[in-house]
Amino acid sequence: MPEVAKAPLRLATWNVNSLKIRLPQLLSWLHTRTVDIVCLQETKLTDESFPTQELEDAGYQCHFAGQKTYNGVAILLRTERLPAAEAVLTALPGSDDVQKRFLALSTADMRVVCAYFPNGQAVGSDKYRYKLQWIETLTQWLKGELARSERLALLGDFNIAPEARDVHDPLLWEGQVLCSEPEREGFRGLVALGLGDAFRLFEQPERSYTWWDYREQAFRRKMGLRIDHILLSPALSKICTACEIDVELRRLERPSDHAPVVATLAHGHGREAR
DNA sequence: ATGGCATGACAATCATGA
Numbered sequence: 001m002p003e004v005a006k007a008p009l010r011l012a013t014w015n016v017n018s019l020k021i022r023l024p025q026l027l028s029w030l031h032t033r034t035v036d037i038v039c040l041q042e043t044k045l046t047d048e049s050f051p052t053q054e055l056e057d058a059g060y061q062c063h064f065a066g067q068k069t070y071n072g073v074a075i076l077l078r079t080e081r082l083p084a085a086e087a088v089l090t091a092l093p094g095s096d097d098v099q100k101r102f103l104a105l106s107t108a109d110m111r112v113v114c115a116y117f118p119n120g121q122a123v124g125s126d127k128y129r130y131k132l133q134w135i136e137t138l139t140q141w142l143k144g145e146l147a148r149s150e151r152l153a154l155l156g157d158f159n160i161a162p163e164a165r166d167v168h169d170p171l172l173w174e175g176q177v178l179c180s181e182p183e184r185e186g187f188r189g190l191v192a193l194g195l196g197d198a199f200r201l202f203e204q205p206e207r208s209y210t211w212w213d214y215r216e217q218a219f220r221r222k223m224g225l226r227i228d229h230i231l232l233s234p235a236l237s238k239i240c241t242a243c244e245i246d247v248e249l250r251r252l253e254r255p256s257d258h259a260p261v262v263a264t265l266a267h268g269h270g271r272e273a274r
Numbered sequence: 275a276t277g278g279c280a281t282g283a284c285a286a287t288c289a290t291g292a
Binding site for chain 2: 008017018020042044053069070119120121159160176177178211214215216225227254256257
């Protein structure tokens with residue numbers, strides 16, 4: 001049966017490294033790109049200081065889970081396009097984590113999960129063990145969530161470069177944090193739930209990365225890692241028509257060290273025929 | 275030599291990031 005054509009739905013994830021500093025860039029980006037769902041990490045803002053008014057004025061409904069100084073996540077929903085969020089979760093169930101790294105909500109018959117994975121600091125450290133445990137808890141929760149929601153998207157800063165081609169110098173990074181085998185196993189565990197790496201659904205340029213160190217002119221020298229990802233359940237992978245990294249934001253004055261990743265879905269609310 | 279930036283908290287450096 002014929003289906004009414006709808007404008008594509010665009011989902012994005014961006015580690016802003018301080019929303020206070022990056023708000024002008026975010027507003028300008030939202031103004032020039034059409035993105036419907038925006039997941040942000042490292043807002044570094046308490047909920048009281050979240051720039052709700054500015055973002056509502058820009059046409060977005062705001063959901064956030066923040067804390068002072070570190071971490072902090074948010075999901076922006078384009079009001080004109082999307083119904084109000086439901087079933088909002090501001091903490092990862094099964095975790096007693098005080099760090100604000102997780103936010104989930106439902107809109108347009110879709111479960112959207114925004115995640116800021118722990119960095120891990122160094123292989124073998126306490127923070128590394130915390131990272132692996134956090135990934136395990138997320139994976140277990142997602143397993144149940146996928147049983148309930150056919151249409152699910154996991155977006156965020158995973159702090160994992162899944163494969164050698166996601167690393168500018170695989171030998172230099174071999175076994176290091178962000179690239180170690182246990183972390184990559186964690187990533188593959190998420191994929192094993194049925195989640196597809198939207199970026200790898202398509203042919204991509206070589207040396208595609210989402211993070212470059214502020215030091216050593218790493219961006220200019222293409223010394224990056226692909227650690228920010230959009231993972232889609234099978235029903236969403238099927239309607240995903242594009243996924244790209246918006247490197248232009250890394251070129252700006254006073255940039256975040258991460259660039260956004262944007263995925264396009266062929267239609268928004270339309271259910272797949274059954 | 276393990277830093278080099280950047281950010282926030284805080285008031286000279288220090289924790290953290292990746």
